[in-house]
Amino acid sequence: MKLSEPAILKLMHEKTNRPLKISELAKCLSIPDVQRAEFRNYVKSMTEEGSLIRIRGGRYGLPDEMxxxxxxxxxxxxxxxxxxxxxxxxxxxxxxxxxxxxxxxxxxxxxxxxxxxxxxxxxxxxxxxxRKTVSLVGIYETFERQGWVIPSERKYFHDIFIPAKDRKGAKDGQIVCLEIVSYPTKHQPPVGRVVEVLGRADDPEAELQSVLRKHLVRQIFPESVMEETRDMTDLVGEDERARRKGLAGWTIFTIDGEKAKDFDDAVSIEKMAGGYRLGVHIADVGHYVEENSPIDREAYERGTSIYYPDGVVPMLPFELSNEICSLKPGVERLTLTVLMDFDESGELLKYDIFDSIIKSRYRFTYTGVARVLEHGEGDERYQAALPALKLMRDLSQTLRKRRFDKGSVDFRIPEPEIVLDAQGKVEKIVAAEHNIAHELIEEFMLSANQVVARHLSERDIPSIHRVHERPDEAKIMAFNDFVKSFGLKLAHLHNPGPKDLQNLLKKALGRPEERVVNTVLLRAMKKAVYSEKDPGHFCLAFEHYTHFTSPIRRYPDLVTHRTVKRFFKSKCTVRERQRLLPRIADFAEQSSRAELKAMEVEREINDLRRVQFMADKAGEVYSGTITGVTAFGFFVEMTEAFVEGLVHVSSLMDDYYIYLEAEHKLKGQHKHKTYQIGNPVKVRVTNVDVKKRQIDLTLVKN
CATH class of the missing domain: 2.40.50.140 (Nucleic acid-binding proteins)
Structure with a gap:
C-alpha cells in the first residue's frame, strides 16, 4: 500500500477506537511487514507535527478523539x-x-x-x-545589575535574560537584535545573546531597522543575485528585435508618483472609428529573471517590494527595478503589451497580447497630468501629450462608470500620506491625493489585469488569480443592523451582491455618517488573496481577475507573465495542467504570505512615524472622529494630524460604560450617553509612548 499522512489518518479514523502502540497500529491498519519501518517513521513524524499524539505507555492516538x-x-x-x-x-x-x-x-x-x-x-x-522564534528585536535594559531585553513585539510577554558575556556592549535604552539561547521553563526565563546593537530607541533609523529586523525582512541581496545582475544589459539584441513588435514610434508614456523610480507600466491610446484602442505596456521582467535562477529564488522569498515613507525594500535589485526593467523615457525597453479595443460605451471588442519593444516618450506624474487635464497648465511635454491625455481621460471615466454600474464597490476612506523633511523626520501627515490621473491609471490597469485573467481562463491555463470572496453572511447582517440607526439598509439582506453594497454606499454619500459606513463595511469584507482557484473578485464584481501589471514589485505578476508567454503559441495539455497546478498553488500561497507580511511591516513603520510625529505634542487639543470602539475605550483619529489615539474607558469619569459590540458603541449605564464610531469629539493628547507606539487621549468638553 502507498503510505502517506492523509492515508494513515483516514485508516486510523476508520479502524481504531483507542490509542495503540505502533506495533498494534500496524497490525490494526494491515501494514505489510516490509513497510513497518516506513510506517514507524511516518508515525513519529506525524507526532512531532501534532497530527498524532503520544500518550503514556508509548501509545498513539488521534488528537481530536482526545x-x-x-x-x-x-x-x-x-x-x-x-x-x-x-x-x-x-x-x-x-x-x-x-x-x-x-x-x-x-x-x-x-x-x-x-x-x-x-x-x-x-x-x-x-x-x-x-519553537518558532529563534531571534528577536527589543530594547536592552539593566535591572539590579542584570541585563534584559524587552521585546519590541509585545505579544512576546517574556523579557529575555542576557548573561554578561553575551551583551556585546549594549547600553540601557538601545535597540538590539538577539538570538534565543534557551527557551523559558517553569523556573527560568528565556535566555538570549545579543548579536547586533542597532542604536538608541529615539534614533529614527534604529527604530526603522527594528521593525524590518523584527519581521525578518530580507534587505541585502545574496552575492549570487548581484553577480547575476552584473552580467545583464539593457541593450536590445537583434534576436529580440526580430521576434517582437517595435512600438518605438507610438506615443507611449508613464504616469507615476513624484518619487517613483520603478516604472513598470506605460500607456498609449488611439481614437478609432466608434471607439478607442488602448495600449498597456508592462516591463518584461521575465526576460531578465529566469525561472529558478538566483534572482528568481530571492524574488520568490521576498514576494513583493515593501514601501515606506522614506524608502523601499525592493523585490528585485535596484539595477533591475530602477534601471534595466524600468520604463524610463527615451530608452528602448522590452515589454509585454496588452492592446484593447473598446467601443464608445467602454465595452471590450477585442484584444491582443504580444511581446514588444517600446521607447517611452515622457515620464509624467499624477499631479502634472491632473493639472493639465483640469486647468490646462503644464510644460511643453504635457501640452504635446494633451490630446492623448484627453482621450485617456474620456475612456477611463467611461470604464469607471461602467464598472460601478456593474457593481464594483467604491470605498471612500482617505489614506494618510506621511511627509518627511530633509532630515528624515516627519514634517506633516496629510490626506493622500487621489485625482483624475490616479483614476485613469487605475482603470487601465484593472482592464489589462481583467483581460489577461479572462485570456488564461478561457484557455483553461493554470494561473495565479487575485481572489476576493463574498463576505460572511453574519458580518453583513451585523453591518445592516448597524446602519439601520442611520436610516440605511441593504436591499437584499441574504447573499447580497457587490452592487447592493455599492448602492448603499451611494446613499451614504455626502452624509455625516459616510465615513463610518464605509469604514464598518470595509471591516466586514474578507481580505483579497492569491489563489490557483478562480471564484472571481467580489468587490470589483469581476468574474475573472489576476495581477499582471506590476512585475517589478510583485512576484505573482511575474508568474502571470511567464504563464502568458509559455502558451503564446501552444495549448495547455492535461499533463501540463497537472504539472503546473501544484506550482501555481505554491506561488499563490507564498505571494499571499509575503503580501500580508509587507502590509504588517508598512503599517508598523507608518505607526512608528505617526507616534514620532506626535512625541512633542502632549497637551495639545485636536478635533477628531471616533474610528473604533472596544471594551477598553475608543480610538479617535485627530483630523488635523491624521493620527489615531486611544481614549481609555477609565478616563470617562461621568458614568460606568458598557460595550455594545454589535452597535460599535460604548453606552453609559446611568446617563445613557453613547460613544459610537463616527461621532465627532475633541481630545487632548495626554501621553505619547514611542516604544509602545501608543498615543493616549482624554476627552475635552466642548
Missing part, C-alpha cells in the same frame, strides 16, 4: 494567548496559568477544557510541538 487540537499560539502582552487552530475552527483562549512556558508563534498542542462566556473555548497547552 479533545486535543494543534495550532499556532498568538500571545498577548498581558500573558495569556489564543490558539489559532491548524484546522478550520474558532480560536481557543488560553489563560496565563495554562500557557506552560509557550511563547508567541510557537506551534503547540492544546487540550480544550471548557467553554467560556459568549461560546468561546478555553484550553490548556499540554505540549510545545515546535
Amino acid at each position: 479533545n486535543l487540537v494543534s495550532g499556532t499560539l498568538q500571545g498577548h502582552p498581558d500573558g495569556y494567548g489564543f490558539l489559532v487552530c491548524d484546522q478550520p475552527g474558532p480560536d481557543i483562549y488560553i489563560g496565563r496559568k495554562n500557557m506552560e512556558n509557550a511563547m508567541h508563534q510557537d506551534r503547540v498542542m492544546v487540550r480544550v477544557e471548557s467553554s467560556r462566556e459568549k461560546g468561546r473555548l478555553n484550553g490548556r497547552v499540554i505540549r510545545i510541538l515546535e
